Amino acid sequence: MPDTNTPYFTGQWWKRKDVKRHAVLWVILTALIGYFGSEIQTRAMGTPASEAMENVIHLIRIFTWAAAPVAGFVAAIAIGALMGKRHHGDFPPPEAEHNISNSPRTNAVWIVISALLCLFALVAGLIALQKDNASLLDAKAIHVNVVGQQWAWNYDYPGTAGVRSNVLHLPVDRPVVFHVTSKDVKHSFWVVQMGIKIDANPGVFTESAVTPNKIGTFDIRCAELCGLLHAYMQNKVIVESQSDYETWLASQPDTGKTTWTEEKAAA
Amino acid sequence: MTTMMEHPAPTSGHSPKVGIIRHLNIFTAFALGALTAIVVWRLSLSLLPADSESAPLFTREDKITLLSMIGWFVGFMTGIGALVAPFRWVMGKDLSHEENMYLAGKDMGVKRYFRYTTDHKVVGIQYLVITMTIFGMGGILAMLIRANLGTPEGGWIHPQAYNSIVGTHGIIMIVGTIIMVTGPFGNYIMPIMIGARDMAFPRLNALSFWLIVAAAIPLIWGQFIGGISTGWSAYNPLAGQAPLGMNGYIMFICIFALSTMVAGANITTTVVRMRARGMTWNRTPIFIYGVVASVALALPAFPVFFLSQVMSGMDRALGTSFYDTARGGSGWLYENLFWIMGHPEVYVILIPAVAALMEMAPVFTRRPLFSFNVAVMGIAGICGLSVLVWAHHMYMSGWAPLLNAPFMLTTELISIPTGMLFLVLVGTLWRGRLWMTVPTMSIFALLWNFMIGGVTGIYLSDVPADAFLHGSMYVTAHFHYTLMGAGLTGAIASLVYWFPKMTGRMLDTKLSWASFWLVQIGFNVAFIGMFFVGLQGQPRRVEAYAAIFNKGNLVTSIGAATIMTGMLILLAAVIGSWRNGVKASMNPWHAKSLEWTVPNPVPLENFETLPVVTEDVYGYGRKSS
Numbered sequence: 079m080p081d082t083n084t085p086y087f088t089g090q091w092w093k094r095k096d097v098k099r100h101a102v103l104w105v106i107l108t109a110l111i112g113y114f115g116s117e118i119q120t121r122a123m124g125t126p127a128s129e130a131m132e133n134v135i136h137l138i139r140i141f142t143w144a145a146a147p148v149a150g151f152v153a154a155i156a157i158g159a160l161m162g163k164r165h166h167g168d169f170p171p172p173e174a175e176h177n178i179s180n181s182p183r184t185n186a187v188w189i190v191i192s193a194l195l196c197l198f199a200l201v202a203g204l205i206a207l208q209k210d211n212a213s214l215l216d217a218k219a220i221h222v223n224v225v226g227q228q229w230a231w232n233y234d235y236p237g238t239a240g241v242r243s244n245v246l247h248l249p250v251d252r253p254v255v256f257h258v259t260s261k262d263v264k265h266s267f268w269v270v271q272m273g274i275k276i277d278a279n280p281g282v283f284t285e286s287a288v289t290p291n292k293i294g295t296f297d298i299r300c301a302e303l304c305g306l307l308h309a310y311m312q313n314k315v316i317v318e319s320q321s322d323y324e325t326w327l328a329s330q331p332d333t334g335k336t337t338w339t340e341e342k343a344a345a
Numbered sequence: 346m347t348t349m350m351e352h353p354a355p356t357s358g359h360s361p362k363v364g365i366i367r368h369l370n371i372f373t374a375f376a377l378g379a380l381t382a383i384v385v386w387r388l389s390l391s392l393l394p395a396d397s398e399s400a401p402l403f404t405r406e407d408k409i410t411l412l413s414m415i416g417w418f419v420g421f422m423t424g425i426g427a428l429v430a431p432f433r434w435v436m437g438k439d440l441s442h443e444e445n446m447y448l449a450g451k452d453m454g455v456k457r458y459f460r461y462t463t464d465h466k467v468v469g470i471q472y473l474v475i476t477m478t479i480f481g482m483g484g485i486l487a488m489l490i491r492a493n494l495g496t497p498e499g500g501w502i503h504p505q506a507y508n509s510i511v512g513t514h515g516i517i518m519i520v521g522t523i524i525m526v527t528g529p530f531g532n533y534i535m536p537i538m539i540g541a542r543d544m545a546f547p548r549l550n551a552l553s554f555w556l557i558v559a560a561a562i563p564l565i566w567g568q569f570i571g572g573i574s575t576g577w578s579a580y581n582p583l584a585g586q587a588p589l590g591m592n593g594y595i596m597f598i599c600i601f602a603l604s605t606m607v608a609g610a611n612i613t614t615t616v617v618r619m620r621a622r623g624m625t626w627n628r629t630p631i632f633i634y635g636v637v638a639s640v641a642l643a644l645p646a647f648p649v650f651f652l653s654q655v656m657s658g659m660d661r662a663l664g665t666s667f668y669d670t671a672r673g674g675s676g677w678l679y680e681n682l683f684w685i686m687g688h689p690e691v692y693v694i695l696i697p698a699v700a701a702l703m704e705m706a707p708v709f710t711r712r713p714l715f716s717f718n719v720a721v722m723g724i725a726g727i728c729g730l731s732v733l734v735w736a737h738h739m740y741m742s743g744w745a746p747l748l749n750a751p752f753m754l755t756t757e758l759i760s761i762p763t764g765m766l767f768l769v770l771v772g773t774l775w776r777g778r779l780w781m782t783v784p785t786m787s788i789f790a791l792l793w794n795f796m797i798g799g800v801t802g803i804y805l806s807d808v809p810a811d812a813f814l815h816g817s818m819y820v821t822a823h824f825h826y827t828l829m830g831a832g833l834t835g836a837i838a839s840l841v842y843w844f845p846k847m848t849g850r851m852l853d854t855k856l857s858w859a860s861f862w863l864v865q866i867g868f869n870v871a872f873i874g875m876f877f878v879g880l881q882g883q884p885r886r887v888e889a890y891a892a893i894f895n896k897g898n899l900v901t902s903i904g905a906a907t908i909m910t911g912m913l914i915l916l917a918a919v920i921g922s923w924r925n926g927v928k929a930s931m932n933p934w935h936a937k938s939l940e941w942t943v944p945n946p947v948p949l950e951n952f953e954t955l956p957v958v959t960e961d962v963y964g965y966g967r968k969s970s
Contacts, residue, residue: 119880123881124882145803148764173966175776177964179713180716181715192760192765196758199760199803206808207809264676282670302580
C-alpha cells in the first residue's frame, strides 16, 4: 500500500500497479463502448436514403467515439472499485487507507478534457447544421408543399400549376425544399429514412430540405401527438428516376390550387 | 406504522383549547371540497349564460368545469384548515404557543398524518406516502401502455383513452419525480441535517403538501370527463380542442405549481437562515446543496408553468387567443412557456437525487467526498445553464431556426458541469472500501444509467441528429434514463438510507436487494429496447406501430414487467419493514451528519439543545497526520 502521507500522483505514479490496471481496463472499455455503441445504433437506423441521413449516422458514430473514452474511464474506475476490497455485513468496514478529499490537478484535467469534447461536439454539429441550412437555399431545388391535417398528409407541387397528391413522389438526386404547414393542430413531418423532420404549424410555413439519393419507397410519419389517430398519420414517399417522376407529374390532374408559391412567399 | 402508535396519547383528555383547528382534518377537507364543488357547479349551471352563436365550442362547459374545480380547491383548503391561522392573524388573535404545538401534532399519535400538521417530520412522511402512491398509479398506467403496445395493431384500448393514459402517466410521473427526493427527504431529513428544530415556515410546509392532495382531485376528475389526450406537454392548439378533461390538467398544474413555489421559498429560507452554528457553507452537506438547488431552480420555473396553464384555461373558457394562430396567437408561445419550465424541471428532478447519492458515497466507501467544491460548482453550473437551454425542445418546431445553433451551444455546455458530478462520484469510489449495500450499488447503477442518459442527450442536443431523433421513442428512452435510471435510483437509495431514521426500523435487506436487481435489469432491458425502436423510426405516443418495431417493443414490455415485479417487492419491503422490521440503532450506517445524532423516533423538535458543528461531515479515512 502506498504511503498515505504523500499525495497519490507523485513520482512515477504511472508505474503503480493499480494505475496500470485501470489504464488497461480503460482502453478495453473505451474500445468496447465505442464499437458496440456506434455499431448497434447505426445498424438500427437502417439504410440511409439521403445525404442528410448519412450525416446523422456519421454524427452518431463520431459522438459515440468521442464519448467512449469518458464513459470508459468512468466504467474502469467503477469496475476497479468493485474488484477491490468489498465488505458485507451490518457494520461498516474499517475506514479507507487515505483521506484524500481533493486533487486540483485531476479536477483541472477533467474539466479541460470535457470542455474540449464539448467544443468538438459543437463544431461537428455546426458543420452538419451548416450543410442542412445551405440545402434550403439551393436554386436548383424543386419545391413541394406539405399540408398536415388530422390525420393525413397532402402534397402539392407549386412549380407545376397545381398538381396535388396524397402520396409524395420525388425525383432521385434532385434537391427538394418542403414548405410545411397544418390545417388544424401541430403535426411533425418526418421523412424517416431521409433523416429530416420539421413541425407543421397552423397558419405558418416552415421549411426543410433534402436530396433523396436512393430510388425506393420510404416512410413518412407524424412525430408530434396530434390527437386521436396520430399513430396512423403516416404514408409513403416514392423516390423515382427523373423521367418516371415527370411521367407521374404529367399524369396528375391539374387542380389550379397550391398552398405555397414563391410569389406568395415573397409578398 | 408501529412507531407512530407507540405514543397513542388521545387528543381528547388534556389537550388545550384549540378551537376549530381540532375539528378539521382530511375528512372535513374532502367533504367541504366536494360540497363547494357541487354548489358552484349547480350555481354556474343555472346562472352562466349560454354561449353566443360565434363562440368556440365547449366554452360554457369549460367555464362550469373550471369554476367547479376552483370551488373544490377553495373548499378543500378551507376544510383542511389552511385558512385558520391567517384568519386568526388578521383578526389580531394570533395562534398561542399551545395551539401551535397542537398544529405541530404534539402527542396526537397517528391522527396527525391526516391533518394540517406543521411538523416537518409528519410532512416528510406524508410526502413519502403520496410519492409512493403516485408511482403506483403511474406504474399501473405504464403497464397499460405496454399492454396496448403488445402487438403492432395495438387496439384493445380506445385511442382516446390510450392518449389520455400516456398523458396522465407522463404528468403524474413528472410530478412524482419532482417531489420524490425533496418531498420526503428534503422535509424529513434536511432540517435535522442542518441542525434546525423545524422549517423556517412550518405552516407553509403543511400548505405545500396539502396543495398536492388538493391538486390530485382535478386530475382524477379530468379522467372521467374526457381525459388528458394531449400527452403530458399539453401542446396548444391540440389542448384547445381536447375534451373537458383538459381543465383537470390545467387546474392540477396550477395548484401543483403553487405547492412547488411555496415549498421552494420555504426550503430555501430554511437552509439559508437556519443552519446550525458552525455549519458554514463549506461544511454544509452536499445533499443540502442538492435540495436547495432543486427548489431554487423551481422558483423561477414553476410560475411560468402556472402562467402557461392560466393562459391555456383562458383560451378554452374565456375565448382569449394566446395560442390560437387564427386569431393572432401562437402555439410557439405555449411551447416556449412550457419548456422554460420544462428544462429546468428535469434538473429539479435530477440534482437532488444525484446529490443524495453523493451524500451516501463517503458513508459507504469510508473516505471523504472527492472534490466537494467541484460538486458544488457542478450543481451551480447545471442550475445556471439549465435556464438557457429550453429551446432545444423546439429545434424542429420552426420557431426560430437561427437560434438552433446558440441553443445547441448552451445545451452541450451542460455536459461540463454534469461531467463534474461524475468526477466527484468516481473520485469518491476510487480507493474506497466498499460497504456493499443497496445505496452503494445504487451509485454504480446511477453511473451506468446516467452515462447512457447523458451521452444520448448529446446526440439529441445536436440539431442535425435531432432532425432524425426528435419526437421518436429514442427521446422517450433518453429521458427515462435520466429521470428514472438516474433520478429514481437516487430516490430509492435515499429511501433505503434514511428509512431507519424515518421509521426507526431497517428496510428488509433481502427484499431490497431483490428489488434493486429486478428494477435495474428490467429498466435497462426496457429502455434499451426503446432506444432501438426509436432508431428504427418509431414515433412517440403512438398506440399502433409498423411490424418492424415489434421485437423492440416486446423487449421493452418484458423489461417493464420486470420493473413492476421489482417495484412490488420494494413496496412489500417498505410496508413489512415499517410494521415490524428490525429496530434500527440511532446511527446504523455510522455516518457523521447531524440527522444521525438524534434518537429514534425523532423527538418533536429534533434537538434538545441545538448542535454546534465543529467537524467536516465527510471526515472519513485514516488521518495522514
